[in-house]
Amino acid sequence: MRLPILRALLVKEARRHVANRGGIALCLLLVVAALLLSVFNPGVGAGGTGGGALIDGVHRCMVQYDRETPLVAYLKDHTPDELRSHVMFQLVNGDTVDGIVSYPPGTGAVRVRAAAAGGGVRIDVWHPPGHPAAMAPYEAWLWQAVHDATHAEAVRYLHAANVDAARLTARDPADTGDLWAVRDSLRRLGVEYDRLAATPGAALPPLPAVEIRRQGLGAKELDLRSAVSMGMVVFALYFFCVYLLPTMTCEERERGVLLAQALSPASPAEILAAKFLFYPVLGMALAAVLAGIYKPAVLGSLFFWLAILAVGSGFLGLGMTIATLARTQRAAFMGSMCYLMSVALILFICQQNGIPGLPYLAIEYHGPRIIHAAITGEVTWSHWGNLLAAAGLGVAWMAVAGWLFRRRGWQ
Secondary structure (H helix, E strand, O other): OOHHHHHHHHHHHHHHHHOOHHHHHHHHHHHHHHHHHHHOOOOOOHHHOOOOOOEOOEOEEEEEEOOOOHHHHHHHHOOOHHHHOOEEEEEOOHHHHOOOOOOOOOEEEEEEEEOOOOOOEEEEEEOOOOOHHHHHHHHHHHHHHHHHHHHHHHHHHHHHOOOOOOOOOOOOOOOOOOOHHHHHHHHHHHHHHHHHHOOOOOOOOOOOOOOOOOOOOOOOOOOHHHHHHHHHHHHHHHHHHHHHHHHHHHHHHHHOHHHHHHHOOOOHHHHHHHHHHHHHHHHHHHHHHHHHHHOHHHHHOHHHHHHHHHHHHHHHHHHHHHHHHOOOHHHHHHHHHHHHHHHHHHHHHHHHHOOOOHHHHOHHHHHHHHHHHHHHOOOOHHHHHHHHHHHHHHHHHHHHHHHHHHHHOOO
C-alpha cells in the first residue's frame, strides 16, 4: 500500500460526497431526529396529558363521568403513579357519557355514569376495535379501585347504622395485579365451604388450597426509545455501506472514472482499500454520533464499538458485492432495496413459522441484537455469540466482495 496514492483516493471520495448534498442532508436529518428523541421523551406526556409510551397499544385512558361521586373521587385519589400520566379525567354531560364517541388511535375510555335512582353506577369500558386486552393495565387498576371504594362505602353505611363492620372482609392491600379477583373468589369459596363442612354430621375433607403466582421472564420488554435509536444506528451503517457505496461506484463505472483509476498507478488493492476505509468509517462515525446523542455512556463501551465494526464490515462487503454485480446506478439502487426487502421477508417468515438455522446466516439478524444490547447496556453471553457470528459474516462478505472486484469490478 502506497500512502500517497491511498490518500489521493480518499480525498477523491471525500470531494465526491461533499458535492452530494442529498447524502449530507439525510445525515443531518438523522442527527436532528436523534436530538429530538433525546430531548422529547415519548414515555412522558406533557403535563401528564401527552402521548406517553404505549401501554399494550393504548397510551391514553379517558375516564369520563357525568357527576362528581365518591367513586370518582376515589379513582382520582388512587391512580397509580405508573398510570397517572396516561389517565385523564373528564366531566361531561349525561348524554355524552352514554353516547357513541370516537376516540383518537391509541386511546381507550372508561365511562362512569351514576344511576338516576338507587345510587347505583354504570361503568362502560371502551377499547380499540378487536383488541379488548389493550385496556388490561387500566382495568386491573379500575376494578381494584371500584372494589375498595365500594367496600369503604359499605363500611360507612354500617357504621351509620351502628352495625359492626369488622366482619366485612376487605381486599388484602398486598394482593395487587390482575389476579386479585381470582384469589379473592377462591378465598371466599373456601370460607363458604368451611362453613358448610362444619354442619353436624358432614364429614367432608378439607378443600385443596390453590396458589396462583405470575412471574416475568428474564427478558425485558422492548423500550420504544432504545429500539428507535438502534434502528437509526443500523440505518446509518446501511446507508453508507449498502446504498452509497454501490451507487457511487457504479457512477464511477458509468462515467469512466473507474476505468481511469485502473489505468493510473493505483493498484486494485489500493482502490479497494480506499473504499473499504472511507465508507465504513463515515458510517461508524454517524452511528456513534446517533448513539452518543441518545446515550453518551455508550461511547465508552467496548462492546458497542465491536458491534458497529462487525455490522459495518458485513454491510461493507455486501455493498461492494452489489457494486461489483450491478452495472448502473439504477441497478445498484434496486439491488440494495431488493436485498433489504428479501432479507426482511425471509427473517419474518422464519420468525413466524419457527424455522431454525436460516436467520443465523444473515447479518441483519445479529446486528440489531448486539447494537440494541450495547445501547441499553444489557449485554449477555448470548450477545457475544451474536457478535462473533456477525464478525464472521462480515469477514466472509468482505472476502467475497474482494474476489468479485478483482475478477469483474472493472467491467
